[in-house]
Amino acid sequence: MTHAATAGPASLDRRTLSPEGLVTAGPQPRPIARPEQRPEPRGAANLRETYVPREAYIEAAWQRCRDLYHLDPDHPPPGEHIGGAALKLLREERGLFERVGRVEMHRLLGQINHQVTQSAAAARYVLMLADASGAILDAFTDNANTDSARTANMAPGFLWNERHAGVNGPGTCLHDRRARVVHREDHYFTRNSRMTCSAAPIWGANGTLLGVLDASSLDCDDSRAAQVPTIALVSMSARIIEQMHFTHSYRDCLILRFHERPELVGLPYDSLLAIDEHGTIRAVDSTVPAQLGKADHTALLGRSVAELFDITTDRLFEHAEAEPFAIWPIAHGADRHGFASIWPAKQARPRARTSLPGSTAHSSNGKSSVAARNIAKPHRPAFPSLANFAGTDPVMADNVWRAERVMNRDINILLLGETGTGKDSFARAIHRASERHAQPFIAMSCAAIPEQLIESELFGYEAGAFTGARTGGMRGKALAAHGGTLFLDEIGDMPLSIQARLLRLLEEKEIVPLGSSTPIPVDIRVISATHRDLEALVASNDFRMDLFYRLNGVALTMPPLRARTDRAALIEQICREEASSDITIAPDAQRDLLAHDWPGNLRELRNTMRTAIAFAEGGIIERAHLPRLHSQAAPPPTPPAAIAAIPPDERAHIVETLEQHHWRIAASAAALGISRNTLYRKMHRYGLMADGT
Numbered sequence: 001m002t003h004a005a006t007a008g009p010a011s012l013d014r015r016t017l018s019p020e021g022l023v024t025a026g027p028q029p030r031p032i033a034r035p036e037q038r039p040e041p042r043g044a045a046n047l048r049e050t051y052v053p054r055e056a057y058i059e060a061a062w063q064r065c066r067d068l069y070h071l072d073p074d075h076p077p078p079g080e081h082i083g084g085a086a087l088k089l090l091r092e093e094r095g096l097f098e099r100v101g102r103v104e105m106h107r108l109l110g111q112i113n114h115q116v117t118q119s120a121a122a123a124r125y126v127l128m129l130a131d132a133s134g135a136i137l138d139a140f141t142d143n144a145n146t147d148s149a150r151t152a153n154m155a156p157g158f159l160w161n162e163r164h165a166g167v168n169g170p171g172t173c174l175h176d177r178r179a180r181v182v183h184r185e186d187h188y189f190t191r192n193s194r195m196t197c198s199a200a201p202i203w204g205a206n207g208t209l210l211g212v213l214d215a216s217s218l219d220c221d222d223s224r225a226a227q228v229p230t231i232a233l234v235s236m237s238a239r240i241i242e243q244m245h246f247t248h249s250y251r252d253c254l255i256l257r258f259h260e261r262p263e264l265v266g267l268p269y270d271s272l273l274a275i276d277e278h279g280t281i282r283a284v285d286s287t288v289p290a291q292l293g294k295a296d297h298t299a300l301l302g303r304s305v306a307e308l309f310d311i312t313t314d315r316l317f318e319h320a321e322a323e324p325f326a327i328w329p330i331a332h333g334a335d336r337h338g339f340a341s342i343w344p345a346k347q348a349r350p351r352a353r354t355s356l357p358g359s360t361a362h363s364s365n366g367k368s369s370v371a372a373r374n375i376a377k378p379h380r381p382a383f384p385s386l387a388n389f390a391g392t393d394p395v396m397a398d399n400v401w402r403a404e405r406v407m408n409r410d411i412n413i414l415l416l417g418e419t420g421t422g423k424d425s426f427a428r429a430i431h432r433a434s435e436r437h438a439q440p441f442i443a444m445s446c447a448a449i450p451e452q453l454i455e456s457e458l459f460g461y462e463a464g465a466f467t468g469a470r471t472g473g474m475r476g477k478a479l480a481a482h483g484g485t486l487f488l489d490e491i492g493d494m495p496l497s498i499q500a501r502l503l504r505l506l507e508e509k510e511i512v513p514l515g516s517s518t519p520i521p522v523d524i525r526v527i528s529a530t531h532r533d534l535e536a537l538v539a540s541n542d543f544r545m546d547l548f549y550r551l552n553g554v555a556l557t558m559p560p561l562r563a564r565t566d567r568a569a570l571i572e573q574i575c576r577e578e579a580s581s582d583i584t585i586a587p588d589a590q591r592d593l594l595a596h597d598w599p600g601n602l603r604e605l606r607n608t609m610r611t612a613i614a615f616a617e618g619g620i621i622e623r624a625h626l627p628r629l630h631s632q633a634a635p636p637p638t639p640p641a642a643i644a645a646i647p648p649d650e651r652a653h654i655v656e657t658l659e660q661h662h663w664r665i666a667a668s669a670a671a672l673g674i675s676r677n678t679l680y681r682k683m684h685r686y687g688l689m690a691d692g693t
């Protein structure tokens with residue numbers, strides 16, 4: 001691995017940026033020269049090699065549309081739709097691709113919208129995921145833009161290849177197999193000449209082109225150069241989809257990840273190989289051939305990993321068993337040094353829930369779970385599986401997979417997600433599944449406790465430490481969690497004044513109770529959770545960056561209920577849990593349940609089902625038993641990382657509810673339809689805490 005052969009976050013060397021077009025390496029042969037043959041500074045060769053003048057690829061695309069497809073710029077044919085049945089089939093076939101793509105698209109739309117609101121000429125973007133033929137599998141935009149997107153044929157089933165849609169982002173990107181910006185008049189059809197598209201190809205394992213990810217604005221006044229941040233975001237998301245698709249597809253193999261720089265192993269910049277139980281390479285991702293100086297994947301498949309790297313197969317398996325995820329040096333050939341880590345094969349799971357349909361691993365590599373069991377057989381304790389908790393949603397399955405791999409290591413877990421997405425429940429499930437399950441799980445909500453008390457609650461105090469302290473002192477939560485897990489909920493509300501002490505606890509594994517000078521060693525795992533945007537809090541100096549990095553050993557984002565693909569199964573499960581006898585959901589009620597936005601997520605779903613079951617007669621939940629779902633338009637989703645705007649009369653409403661329930665927090669929160677933590681937060685905000693904080 002030579003220097004220029006690898007990528008870093010700043011330069012994204014594999015995807016060289018220019019307003020004229022961003023070029024991804026893909027599986028095209030880009031042999032790596034040895035240093036002595038390549039004297040140019042890092043990046044120079046890449047730039048020369050990949051710089052394509054705008055006119056060249058747009059001109060070439062125009063020529064194809066004119067001479068090959070005989071299209072007339074002013075008389076576009078009607079949009080070509082593949083038909084509902086064909087779309088259904090296509091989505092089933094491309095199941096995994098579409099599901100991982102959808103997850104990433106939700107994230108990307110948020111990012112792009114955020115970026116756009118900062119720009120002078122705010123434009124609405126539509127995100128499209130298409131397969132390799134240009135058929136749209138998914139299209140997302142904000143509600144206000146849905147109709148215009150639909151009118152422009154930016155909807156599932158429409159074909160956006162050049163043959164049907166002329167020169168355009170997804171079509172030209174698929175033809176060129178490179179990331180492309182197609183800006184305004186670059187488009188072939190006159191009707192698209194105010195549109196701008198930024199599209200990046202998505203590569204599957206072993207040189208397969210899975211499809212394309214595109215962000216388009218229908219009405220763009222910005223310059224072509226202004227599209228650079230958008231194409232960078234799209235390309236990064238395309239790479240994230242590639243990696244998710246690869247690790248899901250080869251879940252039964254070991255995944256070897258490598259990069260020249262240790263800090264980039266495990267991030268979207270590294271390269272991935274899938275290795276079976278014999279140490280044979282079964283699959284490589286699009287970046288690997290270039291990294292290893294090969295023309296393409298065929299020179300690598302079926303070879304032993306020991307032939308390519310300075311590591312024996314036995315040693316590799318030792319790494320997988322003894323220190324998965326650890327990063328260690330590795331060399332390929334005499335002068336290519338880098339770093340690698342092994343992600344173990346996923347366990348064969350007892351239920352179909354985590355075997356994602358559409359995964360190519362089981363059908364294409366012909367190996368699957370036998371190999372996985374052999375690889376993954378080492379000493380795992382028979383603790384309850386987290387998978388029981390996860391459901392079949394791919395993001396949740398991925399969260400479980402990651403959590404399982406770090407829960408017994410000295411790595412802190414940070415759970416992110418909107419209110420009610422199950423962060424608290426997931427933290428408890430991780431503890432129950434971990435080696436610490438017989439030790440205490442101690443939870444503390446940083447939002448629920450007045451600032452002055454957090455310190456003593458967490459660290460405890462000596463007898464007589466301050467006025468009002470209990471005689472005999474108090475053991476803090478950190479010490480109470482000794483040997484087990486400390487769950488810090490609403491960590492974003494942790495006062496700055498206490499963050500340094502918490503950092504010390506995490507770094508030195510000891511606490512000094514208030515009023516004492518003697519440190520006490522503690523052995524705890526910390527899981528923290530927040531619905532807030534911690535990075536934004538760091539940026540505004542409300543949260544210490546060093547603490548953020550300490551807590552964020554691995555961050556798992558709990559998907560909102562509206563984005564979960566297993567909503568129907570969750571509805572059934574919660575219904576079963578809440579009902580004392582058999583219960584059925586009528587089809588129109590089921591439709592309402594599936595269509596609802598669920599701003600309160602799982603909590604709201606559980607409350608809704610509980611109420612509906614109470615109303616349901618004859619064991620059938622009818623539409624009329626779900627009045628809140630269809631009598632009012634679904635409220636807009638809560639922004640994931642911020643507290644939603646608070647209506648001006650909310651304080652009065654909260655006070656009134658608290659009064660009605662004699663200031664009992666649980667009852668008031670239930671009446672308001674929010675969590676206790678959320679209620680505490682709001683009480684803080686409105687100055688309603690008992691001590692006036």
Ligand SMILES: Nc1ncnc2c1ncn2[C@@H]1O[C@H](COP(=O)(O)OP(=O)(O)OP(=O)(O)O)[C@@H](O)[C@H]1O
Nearest residue numbers: 389418419420421422423424425426602603675677
């Ligand atoms: N996997 C699950 N299946 C079914 N119900 C769940 C699941 N996870 C959580 N819930 C339910 O959802 C509700 C909210 O869960 P939880 O308190 O864990 O969410 P949270 O994200 O911590 O919320 P907050 O941020 O408001 O504190 C709980 O009543 C719990 O029963």
